[in-house]
Amino acid sequence: MADKSHFENQKVINEEEEKRIEHYSSYHQILLVGEGDFSFSHSFGNASNIVASSLRSYDEVIKMYKNGQSNLEKLKSLGGSILHGVDATKMQRHCDLRTRNFDRIIYNFPHAGFYGSEDNNHLIQMHRNLVESFFGSAKRMLPVDGQIHVTHKTTPPYDLWDLVGLASKHSLFCIECAEFKIENYPGHNNKRGAGSKCDEPFHLGECSTFKFILSYIQETFGREDVDVEFSVRQAIQRGALMFIAETGRPSEDYLKVLDELHFWSRSRILGLKQKLQDLDQRVFEQQRMGYYL
Numbered sequence: 016m017a018d019k020s021h022f023e024n025q026k027v028i029n030e031e032e033e034k035r036i037e038h039y040s041s042y043h044q045i046l047l048v049g050e051g052d053f054s055f056s057h058s059f060g061n062a063s064n065i066v067a068s069s070l071r072s073y074d075e076v077i078k079m080y081k082n083g084q085s086n087l088e089k090l091k092s093l094g095g096s097i098l099h100g101v102d103a104t105k106m107q108r109h110c111d112l113r114t115r116n117f118d119r120i121i122y123n124f125p126h127a128g129f130y131g132s133e134d135n136n137h138l139i140q141m142h143r144n145l146v147e148s149f150f151g152s153a154k155r156m157l158p159v160d161g162q163i164h165v166t167h168k169t170t171p172p173y174d175l176w177d178l179v180g181l182a183s184k185h186s187l188f189c190i191e192c193a194e195f196k197i198e199n200y201p202g203h204n205n206k207r208g209a210g211s212k213c214d215e216p217f218h219l220g221e222c223s224t225f226k227f228i229l230s231y232i233q234e235t236f237g238r239e240d241v242d243v244e245f246s247v248r249q250a251i252q253r254g255a256l257m258f259i260a261e262t263g264r265p266s267e268d269y270l271k272v273l274d275e276l277h278f279w280s281r282s283r284i285l286g287l288k289q290k291l292q293d294l295d296q297r298v299f300e301q302q303r304m305g306y307y308l
């Protein structure tokens with residue numbers, strides 16, 4: 016049972032004034048992946064709820080980016096946690112991350128490196144592999160109402176990466192595609208992040224933040240190794256959170272939605288049963304007429 020001090024601490028947390036910047040709240044536990052010069056989190060003011068990570072080591076970051084060292088120091092002074100050597104494709108196994116969940120996992124401008132023209136099919140496939148593996152790793156670190164955000168260019172050839180299709184392979188569904196404007200994140204400098212011009216910005220053009228959630232129902236029925244009861248419970252819980260957030264109606268009303276869902280599920284099952292019976296009947300009649308010998 017939780018003691019009194021637990022509730023008092025909880026009260027202090029809840030009474031802390033929420034700060035928001037675009038899609039993010041100071042109440043969210045946030046993981047930033049694939050950071051360049053570690054400037055994105057500066058827009059947040061207090062960063063005690065943020066873990067910012069890079070693939071590159073500390074030494075590489077301060078060598079690659081002229082503001083790397085000062086940005087890291089500033090981030091630390093804002094209370095942020097910093098991790099280096101985090102591979103976005105297998106971060107769920109990282110020793111500092113494997114026991115943690117994050118409400119928002121953010122990868123801004125994923126990119127596998129500069130190896131020629133961006134419309135080269137082989138290079139596009141490299142970028143796609145990176146993003147797909149990132150999805151596969153990040154989804155293991157989400158709580159029930161967590162979201163994965165990827166900010167990406169939406170014009171050709173970047174649209175060919177098909178983020179939404181890649182995400183769906185991991186039962187992740189795009190719930191929103193919000194226009195990204197860098198001026199909404201004061202202090203953030205987008206970086207190429209690789210090659211001799213790694214510290215230079217790249218042209219942004221039209222970009223969006225793609226937001227994904229995990230469908231536990233699809234996870235459940237797509238895989239054999241998942242505890243079905245647990246996953247369905249999580250799906251129902253997620254539905255309740257979305258229902259309350261989107262409609263503003265009380266949680267009791269969600270029971271009506273579940274009742275309706277139950278009604279439609281039963282109708283669907285009855286419909287499918289009827290179809291199976293019809294099929295059996297047809298096969299039986301064709302056998303009788305000698306079609307299957």
Ligand SMILES: C[S@@+](CC[C@H](N)C(=O)[O-])C[C@H]1O[C@@H](n2cnc3c(N)ncnc32)[C@H](O)[C@@H]1O
Pocket residue numbers: 048049050051052069070071101102103104122123124125126127128145204205206207208209
């Ligand atoms: C175009 S840069 C974007 C940097 C930064 N997110 C920004 O918005 O300025 C692409 C970033 O992806 C990182 N990256 C590439 N492969 C990665 C991987 N497997 N795991 C984590 N980061 C990776 C690079 O180190 C680089 O920082």
